[in-house]
Amino acid sequence: MxxxxxxxxxxxxxxxxxxxxxxxxxxxxxxxxxxxxxxxxxxxxxxxxxxxxxxxxxxxxxxxxxxxxxxxxxxxxxxxxxxxxxxxxxxxxxxxxxxxxxxxxxxxxxxxxxxxxxxxxxxxxxxxxxxxxxxxxxxxxxxxxxxxxxxxxxxxxxxxxxxxxxxxxxxxxxxxxxxxxxxxxxxxxxxxxxxxxxxxxxxxxxxxxxxxxxxxxxxxxxxxxxxxxxxxxxxxxxxxxxxxxxxxxxxxxxxxxxxxALDLPEGGEASLSRQKHGELDQAVAAAARRHGAVGVQVAVLEKGAVTDAYHYGWAVKGSVPMSSAHKLRTASLSKVAAGLAAALLWEEGAVDYDTDIGAYWGVKTWKPVTIRSLLSHTSTLRNSESIAWDYAGVRAQLGSASGYGGGTPGELRYWSYNNHAFGVLGQTLELAAGRYLDDVLEERVLGPLGAEGSFTAGELAEPELVTPLYRGNGLGRSASSVLSVRQWSAPGATGRQFAGGFTASALDMAKLTALLAGDGCFEGVRLMDAASVELMESHGDQALPGGIYQALPMRLRFGAYGRERLYYHTGSAYGAYNFLSYDPDTGDGVVVLTMGADGGKDAYGIYAVCGEISRAVYEALAPGA
Structure with a gap:
């Protein structure tokens, strides 16, 4: 039948x-x-x-x-x-x-x-x-x-x-x-x-x-x-x-x-940041005033969860107050977003960290450059704003002796902080995947997390939230200039935005940071493999000057702000001074985005306005605090 x-x-x-x-x-x-x-x-x-x-x-x-x-x-x-x-x-x-x-x-x-x-x-x-x-x-x-x-x-x-x-x-x-x-x-x-x-x-x-x-x-x-x-x-x-x-x-x-008859989870775990919100709000404002910041955003992580946010000053000086929803250029925190995209594509099998990138460009490189060496600033590629960012220009650089400095790619003794290499990294990832990095991040993490950020600020859903940047009391970059960056003609066509052009709020960046602090889990759900986060956190045994260790692409420092270990990244451009960090042992973390501050640094080499805020947060979240 x-x-x-x-x-x-x-x-x-x-x-x-x-x-x-x-x-x-x-x-x-x-x-x-x-x-x-x-x-x-x-x-x-x-x-x-x-x-x-x-x-x-x-x-x-x-x-x-x-x-x-x-x-x-x-x-x-x-x-x-x-x-x-x-x-x-x-x-x-x-x-x-x-x-x-x-x-x-x-x-x-x-x-x-x-x-x-x-x-x-x-x-x-x-x-x-x-x-x-x-x-x-x-x-x-x-x-x-x-x-x-x-x-x-x-x-x-x-x-x-x-x-x-x-x-x-x-x-x-x-x-x-x-x-x-x-x-x-x-x-x-x-x-x-x-x-x-x-x-x-x-x-x-x-x-x-x-x-x-x-x-x-x-x-x-x-x-x-x-x-x-x-x-x-x-x-x-x-x-x-x-x-x-x-x-x-x-x-x-x-x-x-x-x-x-089951014993089911109750939830309702208290947030120390929320309990101390008033105290921390005052600490944020005090640091901002002390360093002359025009506007500040702060987001807090506790045990791998985004729990609180703070804001101070202006999004548009004198007319629009800063909110937690405004979108700021994150400067070199963009490298964390690019590194996250690299780890996700490695997880999908689209890229190999140790393959010569010439395989993705269809060119014989003059030196064997890999994704790992690009992420660790050891590629030896020449780093100059005068070098072409377009596909043809980068392809020519990769195949020419003049496109490189001295040394062997991948060796830490040839480490040199390299913005241009991160542009090449972003292009390489897009060529390998046949997709824009914005799409990779949106599909895998930004969409599920309810976050919005982009290497092409002009494509953001609410462009009115994009702020200008202030350098001291003057304008460092207008909002219209930030918004002028739109999606390029094809994946890999340009590398201009990958080193510093990611535009997002501190809350958006905190959600990405929480994913790393949670070893690939966010609010109990696994969005990426723990092995992918481990790859991003991997580093050698040799420290760089200043006692920091280079990870992929973050840095690791011991003993900062009362924490045994912190993974972090800094960023500065057009008057923005930013800082992202998390404690891999507790899942606590802080993201600070600022503009207009003085740019002075603390004993750890971190922008002082960010460091003072981060110290206050980490101390408030410390066990027994």
């Missing part, structure tokens, strides 16, 4: 299930096992649903009915489920999700707590919660693999989830917090629950998609995102597997006795 889905029959079965007084249950499912979407035989509990021998006719096909039974199993059985790779906080939820077969283990046997959940996985989890088992021959979306076609067809039929665009479901794309909220809201409505939100949640500075506003308010009202949103909603951030397990357990606590 055929197994084509009859939509009317499926809806009828769904309504019949909603009317049932039985608590929610789950089952192993028939086709999922063949696609390894469920745990291997013998893992997890006995089936919670029992197929009846009867088969209800639906048109010319068959609709397999299931019998809803009480959820089985005991708390002792659940806590016997192996979850050693899951953090203690949330381990109960992970065990429950495995036990109920909502989120099966990965092929390597781990739970994968930090891994983003795909849209297909999210729908499968809700399908298993639904208690409905309807085999289908045809799925409404051609991009859905067989393993989750039943789940997607069910979700489409009952209105829990539809496609994204152009007839696609995008089952492998990470599900965002906004998308999941809509799925949960519709799922609860399908179950007949009260889905009215009685609390309007306001998220200052965060752009919630219009389609998800009602659902996000309901999710927050229900406390389903508790612990996930202590430091911001981040509506476009993916949801991790552990976070989904906690959310589903919270959704089920009144229906599943085991879910109701």
């Amino acid at each position: 055929g197994r084509r889905l009859a939509a009317a029959a499926l809806l009828a079965l769904s309504l019949l299930w909603v009317a049932s007084a039985s608590p929610l249950a789950d089952a192993r499912g028939r086709a999922a096992r063949e696609a390894a979407a469920l745990p291997p035989e013998g893992e997890g509990p006995a089936p919670l649903l029992e197929e009846t021998a009867a088969e209800a006719e639906a048109g010319d096909g068959g609709l397999f009915l299931t019998e809803i039974v009480e959820p089985a199993g005991s708390l002792a059985d659940l806590r016997a489920v192996e979850a050693a790779d899951v953090p203690a906080e949330g381990r109960d939820a992970a065990r429950w999700a495995v036990y109920r077969e909502l989120l099966p283990r990965r092929e390597n046997g781990t739970f994968g707590s930090e891994e983003p959940v795909s849209r297909g996985e999210a729908v499968q989890a809700l399908y298993r919660l639904s208690g409905i088992r309807v085999p289908v021959d045809v799925c409404p979306y051609p991009d859905v693999p067989e393993a989750c076609q039943d789940a997607v067809a069910w979700a489409e039929s009952v209105g829990v989830s539809g496609g994204v665009a152009e007839g696609r479901f995008a089952p492998f794309s990470p599900v965002t917090r906004s998308q999941l909220a809509v799925m949960l809201h519709r799922f609860a409505a399908w179950r007949g629950e009260d889905v009215e939100s009685r609390t309007a949640v306001s998220w200052d500075g965060e752009k919630v998609p219009a389609y998800a506003e009602e659902a996000l308010n309901w999710v927050m009202d229900r406390g389903l995102y508790k612990g996930m949103t202590d430091h911001g909603l981040y509506p476009d951030l993916p949801v991790s597997r552990l976070q989904l397990a906690v959310i589903l357990a919270g959704l089920q606590e009144a229906r599943d006795p085991l879910a109701g």
Whole structure:
């Protein structure tokens, strides 16, 4: 007998299930096992649903009915489920999700707590919660693999989830917090629950998609995102597997006795920066006044999370007060953005750090220059503003003896801070990837983090937020000049902006810094491999003058501002004096963007206005402070 889905029959079965007084249950499912979407035989509990021998006719096909039974199993059985790779906080939820077969283990046997959940996985989890088992021959979306076609067809039929665009479901794309909220809201409505939100949640500075506003308010009202949103909603951030397990357990606590008995994370960890906001605000203002700054932005990280922000003075002198939303030219902090793009492309296999870059340019280099040597300022390329930044000019430089200084590329004794080399680095990365670095960063990190920054300031969504730069009391560079930089004709066409042209707010830069301080995780979700961050932080044993160590591209200093170790980068241009740093051991960090200050330096060689602010923040965040 055929197994084509009859939509009317499926809806009828769904309504019949909603009317049932039985608590929610789950089952192993028939086709999922063949696609390894469920745990291997013998893992997890006995089936919670029992197929009846009867088969209800639906048109010319068959609709397999299931019998809803009480959820089985005991708390002792659940806590016997192996979850050693899951953090203690949330381990109960992970065990429950495995036990109920909502989120099966990965092929390597781990739970994968930090891994983003795909849209297909999210729908499968809700399908298993639904208690409905309807085999289908045809799925409404051609991009859905067989393993989750039943789940997607069910979700489409009952209105829990539809496609994204152009007839696609995008089952492998990470599900965002906004998308999941809509799925949960519709799922609860399908179950007949009260889905009215009685609390309007306001998220200052965060752009919630219009389609998800009602659902996000309901999710927050229900406390389903508790612990996930202590430091911001981040509506476009993916949801991790552990976070989904906690959310589903919270959704089920009144229906599943085991879910109701779990120890779930509470969240609500206090921010020392927020507790001391007034004190730190005064410290920021005092440092700014002492060094004559026209405008200042500061963003704070605690334990790998962006927790607070400060601003002082003017965005446009005498007329527009500075805010945390304004976008400033970050100067050489741009090199961290370029280095992050390099690590992401290395992770994707698009580049090799130790291959001669001539392979990407289609030219025989006069010396073997690598991405690693460009990032570490040891390429020996000539560094001059007079050297052409365009594709043809750089290509000619790479193949000519006159394009290099003395020494062997890659050797630290030939270290020389090199802005031009970072232009070549950016071009090399774009040529290798066939993509603009702005697009690489937007797709991989900026978009999910709700951050906005660009090497081409003229492409920013809100150009009115871009500030001029002030050098002392005068204008260092106008806003219109900053905004004149638009996307170039093709990836790799120019390298002019990669050494210092990234334009963003301190909050935007702090989100990127938090990703590094969290070893590739942001708010519990892994956005890049830990190995990629380790690569960026890698350095040799030999110190440079001043006792600093060159990483890729950051620097490492020991004992600064009361911290055992700090990775950092400085930046200055047109009157901007900037500083980005983080403590890799605690996850604390500070980003300071300034303009118009005096540019004096402290004992660590850091711009004093930035150093004084950073010291105040690090001391406030120190254990026992």
